[in-house]
Structure formats: structure tokens, C-alpha cells
Amino acid sequence: MVTVSTRVDGDPSTRHGAEKRRKSPLGSRWTPYLFAAPAVIYLVVFQAFPLIQELRFSFTRTSLYTPNDNVWVGLANYLSVIGSSTFHQTVQVTIVYVVVCVVGAVGVGLGTALLLNGEFRGRGVARALMAIPWAAPAVAVALIATWMLNAQYGVVNRLLAAVGLAVPGGLILESPGRALPAILVTTIWELFPFCSVVMLAALQGVPQEVREAATMDGAGPWWSFRVVTWPVIRPTVDLLVLLMTIWSIRRFELIWLMTQGGPVGTTNTLVIDLYSTGFQLFDLGKAAAIGMVGLVVSLVVVIAGRFVSRRAEQEVSR
Amino acid sequence: MRKNPIGTTARVVGVLVALGLAVFPLYWMFVTSLTSDHNLFGNHVQLLPDLSRIGVYAHALVSQDVVRWLRNSLIIAAGTCLLSIGLAVPVGYALSRFSFRGKGSVALGLFLTQMLPEALLVVPLFAFFRTLGLIDSLPGLILADTAFVLPIVAFILKGAIDGIPRELEEAARVDGCRPLDVLTRINLPLIAPSVAAGAVIAFFSGWNEYVFAVTFVSDPSKQPASVGVASFIGELSTPTQTLMAVALMYTLPAVVFYLIAQRHVVAGMTAGGVKG
Structure with missing residues (x-):
């Protein structure tokens, strides 16, 4: 496949x-x-x-109210964006968000794919059900996540309290320390099924005889995974890392609807910052500059990622 | 592996835990929609749905807004689906079967557009659509949504056509079949499952889309379900049970159709990423 x-x-x-x-x-x-x-x-x-x-x-001063009335300001928007401390926080949040999402989604995806690989009863049903989070619309996910994380009545808080891990005041999405982890978990929940399904397909290419031979030669599960399975699925993992990176950089609805980038900017990724600068501060010029910086960054990341993965492939085939 | 009972048990437990986590939020949506206020806001946590309260769904549907939201979403989704397929089939065919100058640039361009966030282009598109008179209109949303899903659908169809033996269409061409007929009569019937998968993806990208819908539409009669459901977040006047019932009615079609088309969808999306 x-x-x-x-x-x-x-x-x-x-x-x-x-x-x-x-x-x-x-x-x-x-x-x-x-x-x-x-x-x-x-x-x-x-x-x-x-x-x-x-x-x-991005090179003009433009207000959302009068998008056709632009005053040329050269690099002023870029300078004000790059010089501001909130932008540094935004870049940090974006990096953390993207890295954790990619590692989490690909990792959980690989784990569940290994679980679902092989013969067992109800495998088809299990695989289908596992794909549900990926299919659910982001807006609906944001609604149910917000309800589950509700400070007073949310099921997450009730369960945490039941096992003695109650959060003070139940504040999760409203707390600067807990909002980003909560959003990360929600995002990974939404993304991992796609990784899982793709990885399952790749696992079909792992030669079963070689695995069995390795096991007979006394290789433990970890060793046989490293030597037999990993080289086969490696290109797929690279591909998923690329896709998850692009999707995480782009992600908007979930974060916007759950926190709007708050509290105090702790979930403010580049895309959220771009949108709120344009639609809450009405500063289209600055919003565009943020967007362009973000676009350049993501292009560099993607090109570098492809380069590294090509190099790795050549190393392997040598 | 089969001889190891501990490994098997661990796997069963692992699968069940993973499935539970994957399914729980939607299950919780369902349970919440069928829970009394007393249990929702009291100290007792109700873990099973109270099926005697199923009337909440009929009640939610009677409300004019919900039916209109779903209808608007349906129109946007169907339009996005038709337009995307119509544009993606020929370009997928060109990329798969012909070699021409600029082919690499077309493929690269298709790949790169997938990196553009909707939030980046929403303002210029808004300005553009205002001059065209496409604000507050469902066709405007169809045009915007199609631009973002078209590359994915094109890659899915290119990959599918790649998989058909060339000999079939060469035979048809020898018989004097023109390229357009070769595409519609020979190739399209053979890639029908992939066309269906592309159609499902395009349909639900229109069904799910939020950013353009919330920015371009202010007329309540034109709002789709994504905007309607999002407006529930943090809202206090509508009963929680109704919110969840509406959200579930908006979610279920997407889940069901995705599950049906899953295999082809994944094949197409990864092909697009690899070959782009």
C-alpha cells in the first residue's frame, strides 16, 4: 500500500x-x-x-477594516514581530507543540500498530474502531474535549479526583501549566489513528520468516524489532514524521476553540498568533508577517527533514 | 509468539486499553447527551447512557437551527466533493500517464500547497471574495474548501491510475479512442474505489471546515454545522445534552464514511506525501 x-x-x-x-x-x-x-x-x-x-x-500597514487601503512600511512588520518577546514565546510554544505531537502521534501510532498487527479474533473491528478519532471533525473534538476537561463537571477531573490526583480548582484549560499538555493529549488522540493505520500497512511488508528465524536464533522481541522490522518500516516512519509536522504546524481549530492561544499565551502557536493578530487586533500587516515567518520556518523544517531522511536511506542501502 | 500466553494476554489488554481511549470521547458525547441534569451536575458520575432520554435527539432536530446547519454543511460538502473530483481527475491523469515539461513543478506545487495553513490565506481570500461578491455565500465556501483539498484528491487519483496497466489504454488508443475517452471509459471505471475515497475526503473536508465558514459567513441562515457546533463551546443557555446530541449527529456521518473508505484514503494520502 x-x-x-x-x-x-x-x-x-x-x-x-x-x-x-x-x-x-x-x-x-x-x-x-x-x-x-x-x-x-x-x-x-x-x-x-x-x-x-x-x-x-506583510510589507504594509493594513487594517482588517480596510484591507484595500495599505501603507507601505517595508520591513517594519517583520522587525516588530521578530523583536517582540511574545513572538519568542509563540515560537517556543510552536516548537514544543510540533515536536511533542509528532513524537506522540507517531509513537502511539507505532505502538498500536504493533498491537493490532498479527492474527487475533476481532482484529477487523479493532482496527476500524481505532480509526474513529481521526475521522471525527475537529470542531466536535474541541467541544467534547472542552466538556470532558470542564473544571467543575468534567469527567477527567472526576476521574482524577477518584484516584487522588485532583487538580486544584479543577482548572486545566484555564491553567498556564496544564493547558498545553491538555491540548497536546487531545491533538495526539486525534492524530495517532492515522499513523497507526499507515504503519499497519507498512508492517505487512515485514518478512515473517525472517522474524521467526531471528526469534529461533535467540533474538528477543526488541532485537528482532530493531533488526528485522525497523528497516522495513523506516521509510514509512519518515513519511509520517513529515506529514505530522506539516499537520501540526497548520493545526488551528482544536487550539483556537479550546483556548484561543491562552492562558497568557501558553498555547499560542504561530497559526493561532497569526489569526488573533489579524482578527482580534485587526493588524493584517503584522499577521501576514507572522504567517510568512512561519511559512519559511516550516519550509526549512520540511526540506531539512527530507534531506536527512534521504541521507539515512542512502546510508542503509550502502 | 503464539506459544507465549503472557504475551497474548498483554496484547489483549493493550488492545482493549487503546481501543477504550480511542473510542471514549465519542462514547462520552453519547452518554452526556443521555444523562439527566441531576447526574450531569451532581456528584454521581453516570457511566452508561440512559436510553429512555433518547427523545433529546428528536428535540434537537426539531430546532430549526440544527436542520439548517446540517443542510448547509451538506451543500458545502457536496459542492466541494463534485468540484474537487472534477478538477482532480484530469490533473491526476496528466501526472500519471504523460511526461511533459513542467510536470515536476506541478507535482511539487501540489505538494507545497498542502503546507499552507487556512489561517494564512483566510484574509486575502476574504478580500478577494468580497470583490467577487462571494461573502455570505455557500458557493464561496465551496471554492475556498476545494482549493485546500484538491491536491490530496489529485494525488490519490494519480496513485490509482499509476496502478492500472498501460496496455489497456494503449489498446484503446490504437482503436482510435481519444485521450478524454480513454480517461473516462477505460481508466475511470477501473479506479472507481479511489474516486470514491477521494470523494469521501473532499466531502468531509467541506463538512468539517471551520475557519472559512466562521470568517466568511455572518448571515445565520448560511452557517454550516461546524460553526454552529463551535458556537456551543463556552455557551451556557443551551442544555449540555442538546449540545452533545447535535455534535454527535454532526460527527457520526463523518466517522461512518471514513471507516468505509479508510483503506483507500490512507493509500492515497501516503502516496501523495511520498511522491510529491
């Missing part, structure tokens, strides 16, 4: 193809462009054009 090798496309100028192409007027060298054009034009209009617009905003 998860193919990592890049398939080499057939050469279009084979004798065979060239003959046919001459016959039909539509089957010319323009054919692929005609097929690709609608989607490409669509994305240029609704993604590239707004992105350029946003880039332009």
Missing part, C-alpha cells in the same frame, strides 16, 4: 506512442497541459494569488 520507490514513467516518445499521437488532433503534445490546466489554474487563483497578496500585506 505504501510504495516508496519512485516509479520510472515510460518514455512518451517511444515509436509506439509517437505514431498514435499524430493521428488524433487532441492527442498532441498539448494533451497533458489541457488535462492539468483546470486544476493548476484553480490553485493559482485560490492559493498562489492569495499567498502573493498575503506577502504584499
Whole structure:
């Protein structure tokens, strides 16, 4: 299911193809462009054009009330963003959020995939149920999480109290120390099933005979995992880390609806900061600058990540 | 492994714990919707749903808002689904079957757009849509939502077409079939499961979408369920049971359809990430 090798496309100028192409007027060298054009034009209009617009905003003073009335201010927005201490906190929160989400989601995903791998009764049902959190809409997840974490009536507080771990005042989402962990747990809960399902598919590629041979040779479960399983699923793990990184940097609804970045900015990720700067402080120029800085950071992270994973692959194949 | 009873027991316990954690929040949504005020706000924790209170669902549906929310969500989702499939099928075909100048850039562009957060583009899109008169309109939301799900659907369909033997369509071309006919008559029927998976993803990205809906729509009659359910958070006037009932009615379709299409959805999404 998860193919990592890049398939080499057939050469279009084979004798065979060239003959046919001459016959039909539509089957010319323009054919692929005609097929690709609608989607490409669509994305240029609704993604590239707004992105350029946003880039332009970042060099202007623009209010949400008058988005077409911009005053060019050069790098002022960037300087004020980078110089502010709240932005440093935002970057820190974002890094913690992304790293913990990625490690947590991929880790729990791998753990549950190993649990669900192999033969047992009810496996199909178990796999299906495990995917539920991933399918639930973020808005609904935020609603139920907020209710479960409610200070007075939330089931989490009641259970914590029952085992003697009661939180003072029951404050979780309202507490600077506990809001981010609570949001992290919720996010990982939402993300891990996807990792689990993808990892399960990858585990089907692990040669069972080799595992059994390793066990017979006296390899413990950990050793046989490291030597036999890990090399097979490694590319999938890399891919999941990449996807989870992108998704975590982008994540908005869950955090916004649960805490709006508070209390005192402890859950204020770049995307939340970008939105609240634009829609609560009405400062579109600064919001755009935050967004651009975030975009550059995530591009660097993703490119570096791919580079590292390619290098690792080469090392392995050598 | 099979000979080790301790390992087997540990696995069973592990699976049950993991399943419990995965399912509990939605279960709790259900239980809360069927719990009396007395138990909800008293000291006693009710762990099982009181099925005699099932009328709360009918009651929630009678409220005009909920039906309208779900209807608007349905329109947005269906529109996003149709538009995404319509745009993704040809581009997926072009990426899979042809080699042309700029192909790499198209694939890279599709991959990179997945990195753009909705919150980044919401302002320029708002300004753009206002000049087009697409504010407070469901078609406007369909256009915005499609832009964000189109790349994923395109990769799913490209991956599916990659899996069909080329010989089939080459035979058809020898018989004088034009490229568009080759796509619609030969390839599409063969990739029907992947088209369905792409359709499910696109449908529910429209169904779930919140940022554009809450920003672009101020007319209550145009609000979808995502905005409606979100408005419940921190709200005190609506009974908690009703909130949970509505949220569950909004959640269940997504869960059920995702479960059905799960395998193809995952295959397509990972293919997009790897080959982009």
C-alpha cells in the first residue's frame, strides 16, 4: 500500500506512442497541459494569488477594516514581530507543540500498530474502531474535549479526583501549566489513528520468516524489532514524521476553540498568533508577517527533514 | 509468539486499553447527551447512557437551527466533493500517464500547497471574495474548501491510475479512442474505489471546515454545522445534552464514511506525501 520507490514513467516518445499521437488532433503534445490546466489554474487563483497578496500585506500597514487601503512600511512588520518577546514565546510554544505531537502521534501510532498487527479474533473491528478519532471533525473534538476537561463537571477531573490526583480548582484549560499538555493529549488522540493505520500497512511488508528465524536464533522481541522490522518500516516512519509536522504546524481549530492561544499565551502557536493578530487586533500587516515567518520556518523544517531522511536511506542501502 | 500466553494476554489488554481511549470521547458525547441534569451536575458520575432520554435527539432536530446547519454543511460538502473530483481527475491523469515539461513543478506545487495553513490565506481570500461578491455565500465556501483539498484528491487519483496497466489504454488508443475517452471509459471505471475515497475526503473536508465558514459567513441562515457546533463551546443557555446530541449527529456521518473508505484514503494520502 505504501510504495516508496519512485516509479520510472515510460518514455512518451517511444515509436509506439509517437505514431498514435499524430493521428488524433487532441492527442498532441498539448494533451497533458489541457488535462492539468483546470486544476493548476484553480490553485493559482485560490492559493498562489492569495499567498502573493498575503506577502504584499506583510510589507504594509493594513487594517482588517480596510484591507484595500495599505501603507507601505517595508520591513517594519517583520522587525516588530521578530523583536517582540511574545513572538519568542509563540515560537517556543510552536516548537514544543510540533515536536511533542509528532513524537506522540507517531509513537502511539507505532505502538498500536504493533498491537493490532498479527492474527487475533476481532482484529477487523479493532482496527476500524481505532480509526474513529481521526475521522471525527475537529470542531466536535474541541467541544467534547472542552466538556470532558470542564473544571467543575468534567469527567477527567472526576476521574482524577477518584484516584487522588485532583487538580486544584479543577482548572486545566484555564491553567498556564496544564493547558498545553491538555491540548497536546487531545491533538495526539486525534492524530495517532492515522499513523497507526499507515504503519499497519507498512508492517505487512515485514518478512515473517525472517522474524521467526531471528526469534529461533535467540533474538528477543526488541532485537528482532530493531533488526528485522525497523528497516522495513523506516521509510514509512519518515513519511509520517513529515506529514505530522506539516499537520501540526497548520493545526488551528482544536487550539483556537479550546483556548484561543491562552492562558497568557501558553498555547499560542504561530497559526493561532497569526489569526488573533489579524482578527482580534485587526493588524493584517503584522499577521501576514507572522504567517510568512512561519511559512519559511516550516519550509526549512520540511526540506531539512527530507534531506536527512534521504541521507539515512542512502546510508542503509550502502 | 503464539506459544507465549503472557504475551497474548498483554496484547489483549493493550488492545482493549487503546481501543477504550480511542473510542471514549465519542462514547462520552453519547452518554452526556443521555444523562439527566441531576447526574450531569451532581456528584454521581453516570457511566452508561440512559436510553429512555433518547427523545433529546428528536428535540434537537426539531430546532430549526440544527436542520439548517446540517443542510448547509451538506451543500458545502457536496459542492466541494463534485468540484474537487472534477478538477482532480484530469490533473491526476496528466501526472500519471504523460511526461511533459513542467510536470515536476506541478507535482511539487501540489505538494507545497498542502503546507499552507487556512489561517494564512483566510484574509486575502476574504478580500478577494468580497470583490467577487462571494461573502455570505455557500458557493464561496465551496471554492475556498476545494482549493485546500484538491491536491490530496489529485494525488490519490494519480496513485490509482499509476496502478492500472498501460496496455489497456494503449489498446484503446490504437482503436482510435481519444485521450478524454480513454480517461473516462477505460481508466475511470477501473479506479472507481479511489474516486470514491477521494470523494469521501473532499466531502468531509467541506463538512468539517471551520475557519472559512466562521470568517466568511455572518448571515445565520448560511452557517454550516461546524460553526454552529463551535458556537456551543463556552455557551451556557443551551442544555449540555442538546449540545452533545447535535455534535454527535454532526460527527457520526463523518466517522461512518471514513471507516468505509479508510483503506483507500490512507493509500492515497501516503502516496501523495511520498511522491510529491
